[in-house]
Amino acid sequence: MNNYLKISLGAAVLFLSSCESLNTGGFTLPPQGTGTTSTGSTTTNAGTTGGITQSEANLGVKQALSNGLNESIRVLSLKDGFLGDAAVKILMPEEARKVESALRAVGMGNLCDQFITSMNRAAETAVKEASSVFVGSLSRMTVNDAFNILLSGQQDAATQFFKRSTTAELTTRFSPIIQSAMGKNNVSTYWNQLTSAYNKLPLGNKIETDLTAYVTQRAISGLFVKVADQELKIRQNLGGSRNSSILNKVFGWADQQK
Template identity: 45%
Template sequence: MIKKIGVVLLILLATSCNELQQVVNQLPGSSGAGLSNEVIANGLKEALDQGIDKQVRKLTQTDGFYKNELVKILLPEELRKVDKTLRDIGLGNLADEGLKVLNRAAEDAVSEATPIFINTVKEMTFTDAKNILLGNNNAATTYLQNKTNTALYEKFKPVIKSSFEKVGADKIWSSIITRYNAIPLTNKVNPDLTDYVTQQALSGVYKMIAVEEVDIRTKLSSRTTDLLRKVFALQD
C-alpha cells in the first residue's frame, strides 16, 4: 500500500510473538536471531508513520486531490454537460470553482481514515497477513478496502457535507445548477453531490494505497530496510 505497508501486513500483530519469530526465521537470508520483539514493534511504528499516515497526509493537503491526476475528482456524468455548457457561455471560472470545492471536501474528509486503517491492521490475523504477502499485487489494498469501506464512508460523508457548507460549495453548486437549469432547452439536474464525492474520496484513498503497494512489491529500491528486504524476498 504504502511505503513499508508490507511489513505491517506481514508481521503486524500476528497471533503470537512466537509466530512472528517463526515467520522471520523462515525468510530467505535471515537467521531470525537479530529480530527481537522490540525491533518488530519498532518496525510497526515506522511502517505506520511512513506508511498509512504519510499517504493519508498527502491526500489531506491542499490540492492533495485537486492536483493529483490519479485521484482528482471530476464531475459526475450528469454534470459534465453542465460544465461544458457553462464554459461555452463564458462561465469557465464558475465551472472551475465548482470542481475545486468538490476536491477540497475530499481533502478535508480523508484525515478521518488514519485511525480506521490502524484499527483494521491491528485486527489482522497471522493467516490474513501471510495470505496478503503471498497474494497478488493489490492483495493488501483489497483486504483494507473490504474491511474499511463501510466505516470510512460513514466517517467521510458527514465531513464532506460539513466541508461543503464551510467552503460554500453548497452555494456555489446551487448557483451553478440554477444558472444551468435556467438555460433554455436543457434538462434539469439535481445530483446528490455529497454521496458522489464521498464515493470518489474513498476510491482515491484506495487507489493511492494500491500504487504504493505495487511499488514496494515490485521494486527492490523501495525496500529501504533490511526487514523489508527479508520479508519481501519471500514473495519474489
C-alpha cells in the same frame, strides 16, 4: 499526537499485544519460531537467509502497510493533494458533465472551476480521518491475511484488503466531515449557482445529485489509488521503499516465492 504517526504506533502496539488467529489458506504457514525456505521446507533458525517466521511476516506486512498509508494520507491531505493530481482529482459528477459543457460554452467556466476546486478541498480535509480507521483494520489482520497479501499474485492485494475491511467505516466517518467541509468551501453555493444557471437553459431535464455521497465516494476512491501506488513501490522496491531490515527480509522472501 500527529495523525500520520498513529498508524505506525497503533500497528506496533496491536502487533505486540494481540494473539494472531490462524486458518488454512492454500499454503503452509511456518511455525511461530521457525523460518521457511523458498522450497517450502522449514529451518530451525528464524534468521536463516531466505526464511521468515509468522511473526516476521505479520510485522513486515503491517509495517509496509502503515508506511504506505501514512504517505498516502500525508500527500492527499495537503493543499492540492486531490486537485493537483489527475489520478485522484474529483471532477463533475458523471450525470452533471452536460451541465459543465453547457455552462462552459456560454462563458461560465470560472464557476465550474470554482465548484470543482471546492469539492477537492473538501476531500483534502476529510482524508485525515482515515488514519484511525486503518489502525482498526490493521488490528483485525491475521497471520493468514499477511501471508495472503505477501504471496498473492495481485500487486494491490493489501489495498484490496483495506477496501474490504474499511470502506463502510470510511464512508460513515467521511460523510459528516465532507458535508461540513463542503459548507466551508461553498460547494453547495457553487452547485446551486451551476444548476440554477443550467436549468434556465432549454436543454432538458434538471440535474439532481447527492453531492455529499458523491464527494465522499470519490475521496475514498482517491485514497485507495494512492495506497495502491505505495504498495506497488514496496513490492517492487522502488526508491528505497523497503527502508528497514524487516521489510527487506519479508518482501525479499516474497520475491523468492514468485
